[in-house]
Amino acid sequence: MQRRTEIREVLGMEALGQTITVKGWVRAFRSNRFVALYDGSDFNTLQVVVDFENTPEETLKQIDFHACIAATGRLVESQGAGQTMELLAENIEILGAANPEAYSLQPKRMTMEYLREKAHFRMRTNTFSAVFRIRHGLAYAVHKFYNDRGYYYLHTPIVTGSDAEGAGEMFRVTTFEPNKAPLTEDGQVDFKQDFFGKATNLTVSGQLQGEIGALALGKIYTFGPTFRAENSNTSRHLAEFWMIEPEVAFYDIHDNMDLAEDFCKYLIDYVLLHYPDDLAFLDKRIADMEKNMPKEKRRPMGLIETLRFVAENDFERITYTEAVRTLKNSKPYKKGKFEYPVEWGEELQSEHERYLVEKKYKKPVIVRDYPAKAKAFYMRMNDQEEGVPGRTVAAMDVLFPGIGELIGGSQREERLEVLQERMDAMHVSQEELYWYLELRKFGGAPHAGFGLGFERMVQFVTGMGNIRDVIAFPRTPGNAEF
RNA sequence: UACUUCGUAGCUCAUUUGGUAGAGCAAUAGAUUAUUAUUCUAUGGGUAGCAGGUUCAAUUCCUGCCGAGAUCACCA
Numbered sequence: 186m187q188r189r190t191e192i193r194e195v196l197g198m199e200a201l202g203q204t205i206t207v208k209g210w211v212r213a214f215r216s217n218r219f220v221a222l223y224d225g226s227d228f229n230t231l232q233v234v235v236d237f238e239n240t241p242e243e244t245l246k247q248i249d250f251h252a253c254i255a256a257t258g259r260l261v262e263s264q265g266a267g268q269t270m271e272l273l274a275e276n277i278e279i280l281g282a283a284n285p286e287a288y289s290l291q292p293k294r295m296t297m298e299y300l301r302e303k304a305h306f307r308m309r310t311n312t313f314s315a316v317f318r319i320r321h322g323l324a325y326a327v328h329k330f331y332n333d334r335g336y337y338y339l340h341t342p343i344v345t346g347s348d349a350e351g352a353g354e355m356f357r358v359t360t361f362e363p364n365k366a367p368l369t370e371d372g373q374v375d376f377k378q379d380f381f382g383k384a385t386n387l388t389v390s391g392q393l394q395g396e397i398g399a400l401a402l403g404k405i406y407t408f409g410p411t412f413r414a415e416n417s418n419t420s421r422h423l424a425e426f427w428m429i430e431p432e433v434a435f436y437d438i439h440d441n442m443d444l445a446e447d448f449c450k451y452l453i454d455y456v457l458l459h460y461p462d463d464l465a466f467l468d469k470r471i472a473d474m475e476k477n478m479p480k481e482k483r484r485p486m487g488l489i490e491t492l493r494f495v496a497e498n499d500f501e502r503i504t505y506t507e508a509v510r511t512l513k514n515s516k517p518y519k520k521g522k523f524e525y526p527v528e529w530g531e532e533l534q535s536e537h538e539r540y541l542v543e544k545k546y547k548k549p550v551i552v553r554d555y556p557a558k559a560k561a562f563y564m565r566m567n568d569q570e571e572g573v574p575g576r577t578v579a580a581m582d583v584l585f586p587g588i589g590e591l592i593g594g595s596q597r598e599e600r601l602e603v604l605q606e607r608m609d610a611m612h613v614s615q616e617e618l619y620w621y622l623e624l625r626k627f628g629g630a631p632h633a634g635f636g637l638g639f640e641r642m643v644q645f646v647t648g649m650g651n652i653r654d655v656i657a658f659p660r661t662p663g664n665a666e667f
Numbered sequence: 668u669a670c671u672u673c674g675u676a677g678c679u680c681a682u683u684u685g686g687u688a689g690a691g692c693a694a695u696a697g698a699u700u701a702u703u704a705u706u707c708u709a710u711g712g713g714u715a716g717c718a719g720g721u722u723c724a725a726u727u728c729c730u731g732c733c734g735a736g737a738u739c740a741c742c743a
Contacts, residue, residue, distance in 0.1 A: 264702095286694055299678075417740080663733090
């Protein structure tokens with residue numbers, strides 16, 4: 186049996202005249218003669234020229250859209266315009282027929298919503314195969330970035346016992362049957378009898394455990410699944426998503442911002458360098474889509490142009506207090522265009538963030554030093570600044586055009602007394618998080634870190650409008666299909 | 668979470684004062700065959716998301732439910 190050659194290898198070799206075997210799926214069958222064969226190894230297809238006069242009728246009939254075939258033949262220079270070489274097939278074998286009458290996909294434009302319902306087939310399309318190749322590239326680049334800089338990849342738990350993380354609604358993990366859970370004397374569910382001997386949930390963040398790693402190994406990062414049981418039906422939320430959380434000893438908020446900016450730029454550069462064909466396709470796809478849109482709704486730059494721009498220019502860095510001042514001086518504010526109020530102490534709403542990123546600075550913006558009252562207990566308290574109405578914490582958000590908050594992070598409160606005070610004020614149990622406090626009691630150190638939403642980064646790099654289309658099997662409220 | 672729009676053939680859509688539905692592509696059959704979404708001819712295909720209501724009559728109007736999109740809240 187002839188060894189199979191991957192199409193990526195074929196396209197990259199100088200092998201005219203060689204006889205090879207390729208295996209893959211039919212992307213197009215033109216003129217009963219030309220098969221565009223695709224095997225996933227490369228964005229591009231290999232043209233297989235079928236000798237239809239000497240190929241059995243039965244075989245010819247089964248060369249349908251997305252049928253799987255093996256083709257053996259000689260590589261020759263192509264006579265057609267779209268490619269330099271092609272395979273003159275001497276033998277075609279049907280490995281898996283694809284009855285077009287019953288098959289869900291068709292060789293034409295299908296909507297993202299439709300394809301989402303066909304998640305077992307959608308990765309076969311140009312768009313999704315490009316997205317998932319790039320997603321892989323980004324995941325690899327994450328590990329490469331940190332490994333090259335001496336970070337250690339730490340696996341933090343998926344099942345957590347502490348309910349003090351406070352990052353929103355959590356999914357409960359239990360082996361109890363619904364309605365059959367044992368009760369304590371006062372009628373509460375008795376989690377002491379549950380599998381772990383306590384109430385447990387799926388993680389919403391590996392940060393607290395990440396701090397343990399940072400204060401032992403110096404520099405760590407996590408990269409794993411994260412779960413939020415929020416009823417969020419938007420194009421940038423998932424119930425199950427992947428997050429990268431570096432945590433670094435001796436870093437302050439400014440080191441943290443430098444790391445975040447370097448990291449983002451590295452990921453973008455990596456994809457620009459290694460996935461030009463996939464990016465070019467996605468770029469064209471967006472341009473085609475926007476042709477029919479009014480000018481003001483189109484993106485100011487093409488996809489690749491945007492990526493280059495972000496990778497080559499410094500992010501804007503401002504404080505929350507400056508952001509509020511800027512917003513108050515903005516046209517939309519003066520014209521009463523903002524739906525939500527702009528006032529020191531109020532949350533920045535996405536309409537405000539979008540103004541800063543897309544209108545004012547026209548590039549990624551890092552906002553830092555947020556009011557303490559709305560932020561998590563572990564963020565480091567800043568000194569009272571002159572001219573600033575209230576206390577702030579050393580928190581930072583990295584805001585990207587189109588997707589909003591890509592990164593959220595902070596310098597952590599390393600001062601035991603300050604931390605304890607904050608925990609009490611925010612009703613976080615010191616007893617439950619005794620270990621977190623002991624990190625400050627014994628060999629504590631200043632440290633900082635952040636969380637980057639992996640799918641949001643994939644969204645930004647691929648230009649996909651909906652986050653459900655950059656993860657293979659999206660989990661959202663009401664949907665856990667596949 | 669709130670508001671809003673939408674759900675018609677396998678897919679993308681049309682069907683404007685309420686009178687049981689059309690096109691393009693796809694499919695099937697045939698012809699053609701050095702193409703890059705091949706070309707030509709013919710054919711089949713719909714309980715209009717689901718459940719109620721108003722009406723002589725509902726794809727069209729009303730209510731509820733389900734799903735989706737856009738905006739938005741929480742956040743990554």
